[in-house]
Amino acid sequence: xxxxxxxxxxxxxEKKYLVxxxxxxSLFALWGFANDITNPMVAAFQTIMELPVSKAAWVQLxxxxxxxTMAIPxxxxxxxxxxxxxxxxxxxxYAIGAFLFIPAAQYEQFTFFLLSLYILTFGxxxxxxxxxxxxxxxxxxxxxxxxxxxxxxxxxxxxxxxMFVASNYVLTxxxxxxxxxxxxxxxxxxxxxxxxxxxxxxxxxxxNPYVIIxxxxxxxxxxxxxxxxxxxxSTDAKNIRAIDSAKRLFKNHNYREGVLTQFFYVAAQIxxxxxxxxxxxxxxxxxxxxxxxxxxxxxxxxSSRFISTYLMKYLKPSLMLTIFAIGAMTTTLGVIFIGGTxxxxxxxxxxxxxxxxxxxxYGIALKGLGDDSTLGAAGLVMAIVGGALMPPLQGAIIDxxxxxxxxxxxxxxxxxxxxxxxxxIYGVRTSKRRILG
Numbered sequence: 001x002x003x004x005x006x007x008x009x010x011x012x013x014e015k016k017y018l019v020x021x022x023x024x025x026s027l028f029a030l031w032g033f034a035n036d037i038t039n040p041m042v043a044a045f046q047t048i049m050e051l052p053v054s055k056a057a058w059v060q061l062x063x064x065x066x067x068x069t070m071a072i073p074x075x076x077x078x079x080x081x082x083x084x085x086x087x088x089x090x091x092x093x094y095a096i097g098a099f100l101f102i103p104a105a106q107y108e109q110f111t112f113f114l115l116s117l118y119i120l121t122f123g124x125x126x127x128x129x130x131x132x133x134x135x136x137x138x139x140x141x142x143x144x145x146x147x148x149x150x151x152x153x154x155x156x157x158x159x160x161x162x163m164f165v166a167s168n169y170v171l172t173x174x175x176x177x178x179x180x181x182x183x184x185x186x187x188x189x190x191x192x193x194x195x196x197x198x199x200x201x202x203x204x205x206x207x208n209p210y211v212i213i214x215x216x217x218x219x220x221x222x223x224x225x226x227x228x229x230x231x232x233x234s235t236d237a238k239n240i241r242a243i244d245s246a247k248r249l250f251k252n253h254n255y256r257e258g259v260l261t262q263f264f265y266v267a268a269q270i271x272x273x274x275x276x277x278x279x280x281x282x283x284x285x286x287x288x289x290x291x292x293x294x295x296x297x298x299x300x301x302x303s304s305r306f307i308s309t310y311l312m313k314y315l316k317p318s319l320m321l322t323i324f325a326i327g328a329m330t331t332t333l334g335v336i337f338i339g340g341t342x343x344x345x346x347x348x349x350x351x352x353x354x355x356x357x358x359x360x361x362y363g364i365a366l367k368g369l370g371d372d373s374t375l376g377a378a379g380l381v382m383a384i385v386g387g388a389l390m391p392p393l394q395g396a397i398i399d400x401x402x403x404x405x406x407x408x409x410x411x412x413x414x415x416x417x418x419x420x421x422x423x424x425i426y427g428v429r430t431s432k433r434r435i436l437g
Contacts, residue, residue, distance in 0.1 A: 066121025258365025
């Protein structure tokens with residue numbers, strides 16, 4: 001029934017996959033919301049719980065640590081059952097973690113919030129381990145990287161909503177953020193009883209968006225459970241031993257290096273977006289206003305994602321990855337050495353170059369893996385643990401106050417710079433191998 005000529009280009013999304021594609025793509029927005037409403041919570045908890053930056057950054061350790069813990073179990077579950085069941089389990093865990101914010105706010109324990117985020121990201125690990133390869137499998141392999149880039153374009157839409165809620169509902173509503181005429185936080189000058197009252201109020205403010213998104217996730221769970229989804233996994237996939245897949249994946253230079261590169265990318269992304277608030281505060285900008293700069297960065301990220309996806313019709317993804325990595329290295333140097341408002345501009349502009357990195361690394365690394373792609377996806381999702389390990393290290397640098405002649409917050413961005421160098425190297429190496437023809 002296909003009347004297209006034999007030399008016609010394959011569609012990015014075929015008609016038979018359109019409805020499932022739309023439903024699965026909606027999940028990208030759901031975990032984008034969770035990611036980016038959580039990033040500014042580092043700064044919020046830092047004040048409310050009176051924590052050093054390095055300890056407040058445990059928010060990211062818990063959040064992205066959940067990915068590292070659950071990625072492999074998620075892949076094994078999906079291989080044993082199906083993409084649909086993996087997605088439903090992921091949505092269930094997401095909702096449970098979100099609803100745990102209710103008792104966490106009641107008991108006012110930082111570790112309880114960390115546990116809630118940890119469980120929430122068990123669900124996100126299932127969703128990312130499942131949704132990314134599922135999208136790749138919905139059509140011709142020749143368009144798989146473009147298809148994933150397009151689906152991933154909806155991730156920053158959820159991120160923007162998360163940032164908007166954080167900026168306009170959470171951060172602006174926190175009593176702990178009120179300042180005196182000189183711009184100093186009043187919270188630190190109050191008695192313990194006054195602090196306790198404010199703490200209870202502010203933790204309830206933080207709790208509410210997570211409860212609301214938990215309800216949304218439950219609705220999506222019901223819709224997907226009632227929808228017939230295509231089975232794109234081969235019938236032989238269940239019979240492939242995980243250890244055999246792991247051996248093949250480890251021998252694949254392109255995949256192995258891709259996992260390491262994804263580790264560096266996620267670390268760079270989370271550091272740039274988490275500490276933009278601290279960078280702005282260092283030049284006299286309040287947290288809520290600093291979060292608006294984060295929203296601007298995400299708008300640029302989203303616009304650049306769509307533009308770069310279009311450009312992939314004409315340029316190899318590996319070449320574009322190299323070019324964008326060089327651009328990110330350049331702007332990060334501006335963040336470190338120029339500083340001030342111009343340095344903040346550079347930090348915001350870095351998001352333009354980060355836009356295509358995650359799905360492009362993902363697509364290149366999974367190219368041609370066949371039935372090994374599910375376990376391969378798990379390795380790439382585990383690499384998200386870079387977002388757990390690096391931010392506390394950057395926070396520890398910021399706590400130093402100064403490094404050599406630089407403000408410590410400026411110097412701390414040497415870590416994202418190193419990450420972008422690693423991404424550039426991967427782009428060059430995969431381009432030389434002609435992975436994508």
